[in-house]
Amino acid sequence: MTAVPLCVPFARRVEAKAAGAVWQVQERYWACDSSLLRTDAYSRLKPFVPRMYRPDLEGPALRPWLIPSPLWGKNLRAILSTEEWDRVRRHAYEESGRRCRACGGRGPRWPVEADEGFAYDDEGLTHTLMGVIGLCPTCHEVRHWGKTVMKGREQAALDQLMRVNGWSVETAAAAVDEAFERWSWRSEQTWTSDYSWVTRTHGIAIPANADARANAANLQIIGEAPISHTTWPIATDEMTAHDHVRSSVFTPMRRLGKFIGGLFHR
Structure with a gap:
């Protein structure tokens, strides 16, 4: 599995698991297989997927910023x-x-x-x-x-x-x-x-x-x-x-x- 780390709040762990997230026991974080991001499961996983991995993201995941x-x-x-x-x-x-x-x-x-x-x-x-x-x-x-x-x-x-x-x-x-x-x-x-x-x-x-x-x-x-x-x-x-x-x-x-x-x- 090519693991994609997920941003899963503790209160939404059941929802994330139902969507396809898997708890990584040794590393202690939630992840999903990258292949799921190209399936119908993505719509349910999307709230937890970091911008870097989102296939539907338009534009860069991260921008340099300067406050006026x-x-x-x-x-x-x-x-x-x-x-x-x-x-x-x-x-x-x-x-x-x-x-x-x-x-x-x-x-x-x-x-x-x-x-x-x-x-x-x-x-x-x-x-x-x-x-x-x-x-x-x-x-x-x-x-x-x-x-x-x-x-x-x-x-x-x-x-x-x-x-x-x-x-x-x-x-x-x-x-x-x-x-x-x-x-x-x-x-x-x-x-x-x-x-x-x-x-x-x-x-x-x-x-x-x-x-x-x-x-x-x-x-x-x-x-x-x-x-x-x-x-x-x-x-x-x-x-x-x-x-x-x-x-x-x-x-x-x-x-x-x-x-x-x-x-x-x-």
Whole structure:
């Protein structure tokens, strides 16, 4: 059996087993044979299948992401109490079966981390929280390049981006180029944030002082920033693709990592 790791919450283990999931006794995780993903059983297994293995997925399973500077610090962790944020993130861990929703893996020290997913309306300039999911630490590093470069784990994140999506180094470099260009434009805009997902999903009311708390967090980070924008290097004919990735992705982001790395915690 070519095992595909599954993200099975404890409360849904019976449902997953009925759909074809098998408990791996020694490794202690749920999995299914990859052949089932090409049968009618897939519709029942789909809620548990990591994005990396989904045959119906359009687009990459994992993207590099850069938060626009006006939105640094504007997240649930900033606006909620510690108890409320703990409730949200722990629910995300449980819903993922404590496995990564992108690749199905687990971290060596802790299984997963909470990743807040936002949608950006570039016309209406609204930053909308869409959900919080569990990602393994390495996939989470791909999602947050600032913290990643601060830790010196650029290459590990790049390798993960290529592995999860089946990308070449050139394709991965292009994806990060695109993310940076989008970040640069979005960082010049004024955004409105919508956190209503947490109320609909968890019944947690948005605090009356949410905007003030988020703005305070943002101003503190902006005040520490050594630069407002970075220059995106251009590849030359003499540079290999790998050299271009390291110069264009890692060098400017290492400068950003110094002051945005502290935003993202388990």
